[in-house]
Amino acid sequence: MSVLEVDDLRTSLLIGGVERHAVREISFAIEEGETLAIVGESGCGKSMLAMSIMGLLPAVASVTKGHVRLDSVAIEADPERAMERIRGARIGMVFQEPMTALNPVLTVGEQIAEPLRDHLKLSRREARKAAVALMEKVRIPSAASRYDSYPHEFSGGMRQRVVIALAIACGPRLLIADEPTTALDVTVQRQILDLLDQLRTEGRMGMLLITHNLGIVAGHADRVAVMYGGDLVETATVRALFSDAAHPYSRALLASLPRVDRDLSELASIPGRVPTLANMPDGCRFIDRCPHAMERCQAMPPPVELSGARGHIVRCWLHVAGSNHAARG
Template identity: 85%
Template sequence: MSVLVVDDLRTSLQINGGEYHAVREISFSIEEGETLAVVGESGCGKSMLAMSIMRLLPSVASITAGRILLDSLPIEAVSETGMERVRGAKIGMVFQEPMTALNPVLTVGEQISEPLRDHLGLSRREARKAAIGLMEKVRIPSAASRYSSYPHEFSGGMRQRVVIALAIACHPRLLIADEPTTALDVTVQRQILDLLDVLRTEGKMGMLLITHNLGIVAGHADRVAVMYGGDLVESATVTDLFRNPAHPYSRALLASLPRVDRDLSELASIPGRVPTLVNMPDGCRFMDRCPHAMEKCNSMPPPADVGDANLHMVRCWLYVQGGEHAA
């Protein structure tokens, strides 16, 4: 059963009277217990996608088309106060920066108790007990005595565990992890990701893992969605994408990865930069940086439904019937 279905989602920004598409015609689904990694450069719309699912967009942004089904519940039909009962309860979120995601003046235990009391209606005593249980679950040593510690007494990794405890407190169906380990040491990264894997399997949650670290994708995701400039350019299983990347952007991305098994004097890079929203080309958004750009790319964006949406989807004119060559 799909925990999350996103169908033809478009999120636009209204800036100075102009309308700019931050997320364009994105479709994907996440099954129970599955991890979908969303990769892409900064500014490609990854976080905008997460905030669209949460319906916590800045005032200039709005969802202009598409459907989001969370556990079969169409979230566009939920009222604003209704969303307060969805966030934190059905969707949990882990942030990039554990150092600032916790309130410095409340104890860690009080903060973990709060969603339990707010969403599940537990009493103060029940919530305390449950919070200590959660702290044990995220492997915070001597949880009971750490209950009354403040965030500044915790290391970065421990704080991220607290943030995870907060996110899973109410047994959400979907866990969104927005670059959960970017701010952490490499050794701690591994521990946190392993912990997320365990919790996801145990809680039968679907996980949307936003990252730009392809190493994390390889080790911890089931499927990958590659985003570029607000478009979903390719989605496939992890093995499939790493073995046979189809979209020129995915190929360039993988080529820029340092590898232990090959001696490279220089890392490959992608020329140019992501166009800003205001300067997005009308056609394919990757065109300016693509080695395979054709006449067609300039005039029209490639259709999204090339290939099988569930197996291997790619959004590029190269793979459309009548394209010049299927590389």
């Protein structure tokens, strides 16, 4: 059963009076208990996609096309008051910087108890008891005595555990984790990711994991969607992407990974940079950095499912039957 369905989603911003598409015709689904990783360089639209789903877009941005469905019910057109009932209750979110996600003047226990009182209508005493149980669930030592501690009294890893406790407090159907380990050291990163995996499995949640780290994808995702310039250019199982990436951008990302069987002095890089929103090409947005670019790439390629690879979808003219594969002069 699909927990989340995103269908032909477009998010636009007004820049200098001109509408620019920061997220363009994105479609995917997440099943119960499944982790879908969204990967790509900074500026590719990953966080904008998450904010579109959560209904947390800035004033200059809006969803201008498509649908977002949670358990088959459309939510993208709900008024803000309705979204407030969904956020924190049916959709939880783990942000990349826990210090900015937590209120520095409230105790961590109060912050975890707040959604329990708002959404589940628990009494103050019941909410405190449930909050302590959540702190124990995310493995915060001496949870009962740390209930009245403030965020600055916790380490970065412990603060992120508090954020996770907040995100799962009301038993959400979908958990969005936006770069959840960016500010943490490698050992703590592994602990946080393992914890998220365990909570997803226990709660039968769907999880949208946003990251630029392909190592995290390899160890903690079921499927992966590659974003570039606001477009979803390839979607596949993790195994299929790592063994047979189809889009030139996906291949370039994988080629840039350090490997034990490769000389680090030969580590590949992708020339150029992600275009700004004001300078996005109309067709394939990777056209100026792609070694296989051709005239036809000036038009947006259609999604193509690779032969013999069910669910492996790529948007690239190289895989469209009858395309002219001659590179541009």
